Amino acid sequence: MPILSTKAARWMLLPGCALLAITLVGPLLTTLVFSLGERAANGGYQPALTLTNFIDIATRSSAYLSTLKLAGLGAAACALVGMPVAYFIAKRLTGPWRFIMLFLVVLPFFTSFVARTYAWYFILGGRGLPALLDWMGFGRFRLLNSEPAVFAGVVYAYLPIMILTLFIAFDRVGNDLIEASYDLGRGRIETVFSVVLPLALPGIISGYTLVFMLLSGEYLIPMLLGGGKVYFIGNAIVDLFLQSRNWPLGSAIAITLVLMLTLAATLSQIAQRATTHADRAD
């Protein structure tokens, strides 16, 4: 017998649904309405019914390409770097050491995101790493305001989130299955590739998607480390709302970003399901 009656359970969903309606559906509908409007003479929004804003999105195509490229590569780099760490914590460490390592992974979150990104601004600026390289005799480099600088910034910022997600994925792979693999004569490395990774794959995909989606909305890192030379969709939206005050075009771009992320989430779901089925078929 269920603990709660169906009726009571439905009532308990109400606060959550109300919150979602106020904080998600409401603003989304407002954005949709704005995206069909016109820029008022002094900026802002004035009512209209037009699709020109969606056509004007083409003028921001490089922002979309830049975002897709750096979010895609950044999430991939986070996954590649994060996997061995997450595997090590989940499968090699026991007792307090797991806790200590996980604590170290989340430690950067104890300071402000802006402060940590500013730290990179000074590390990559002419008096930081380039000065050190110059002193060591490698010649004078300029690192700031480039795609590699933004790439370094996003990998640094999102690696902990990736490690935590991957930790859960690896942790869920039962030790009995790994031992069974050893008993059946497979070596350590072979076990990782033929047992652990396939079983953790849905979790890896969801970790990649999560970081990709977070990165797609990023604007602070490209602003600070890209210096206006590396420009994300997020930067385009911020500029359109705060600088050009073209709210309708900003809203149209925001809508496409939401659609893009919904598509990414759907593809991720399909991929996760496919990999789970493949395991069962084996």
Added chain:
Amino acid sequence: MDRKELSIWVEKYRRGDISRRNFLKVTGIGATMAALGLRSAPALAQELSGTVTLATWPNYQNQANIDAFTANTGVNVNMAIFGSNEEMMAKMQAGDSGFDIVVPSNYAISPYAKAKFIEPLDLSLLPNYDPSVVDPRFVEQATIDGNTYAVHKNWGTSGFVVNTDTVKTPFTSWKDYFDGIRGEYSGYGIALDHPLDTVGFALKYFGYSFNSIEDSQLKQAEELLLDLKPHLFAISSDFQPMIRSGDASIAMCWSFDAKQLSRDMSTIQYVIASEGGEIWSDFYTIINGGQNRPAAYALVNHMLEPTVNAKEFDVHGSAISDSRVLALLPPEVTTDPILYPAKELLTPLEFGTAEAMTNPHRTEIMARFKAA
């Protein structure tokens, strides 16, 4: 307390710089009256309390002056820091900004007034404001249909800086700036992240008005900026670290940035371009229908007191026009060529206009320039 000191306090009280309660306390009059069993007459001026929010710019107010105001009146001061007039305007357009005082640039005053974000000032509440001691050009910028909407805070010019350590050819014009960065100094230039100035400077390259809103002229400016983009090191208004570290050598800038850089780097040269550029002034304005109007006026009045205003210079380092303040500043400040350039250099400079600031074509050019 001698007679002279007492007269200073009386004067301060008269101007509204200190509250009645503090006046009675510091002068000892309150204690004397209490000892005699007397109670003070009803407040002459309105008692101040609560909080005021001042929307201003980074490094633009002296905290010591703010603290003194709080100590004298009991009014707490919040500061909301913004990077551009556009951002401040966006906040007010969104409604219920919570600001009491806003510090706009000259060209933002009329859009704010038209939108009724700010009120025509009640000058009787600002006894420290004296338009006759301020350059008439700045007074004019603050007056709309005969009403004073704003009081002068500080002013400056816009041009560019060159680090002569790495830039060996002479730079004197916008032609030098745009052609130099697209040529010999590719990768070492910085453009401001500021639509009015950046588009305005590109227009000056062709000899057009800084404030042009002619489509054909703007088209040329857009092409020039898009052509410049790949050669730039950054588009940023927070560019000082990049010049200081040697990552970049040429940057569009405001005179106070140039002053701050040249204070620490002897090789920094500030150029007011021969084609012209911009002269600007920032102001204090009072929000329309603010929550704490008396305290907002009292704070602005406090900031305009000449000795207080002179201390503001220590923080913003920008030129002040008020001649009472100039008398208090050291002579090396008032003769500084970056802060107070020769008259003939100022003549070709234009004030930015509200039409140029809000023109959709100009702002879209800037947005495309950044997104390119």
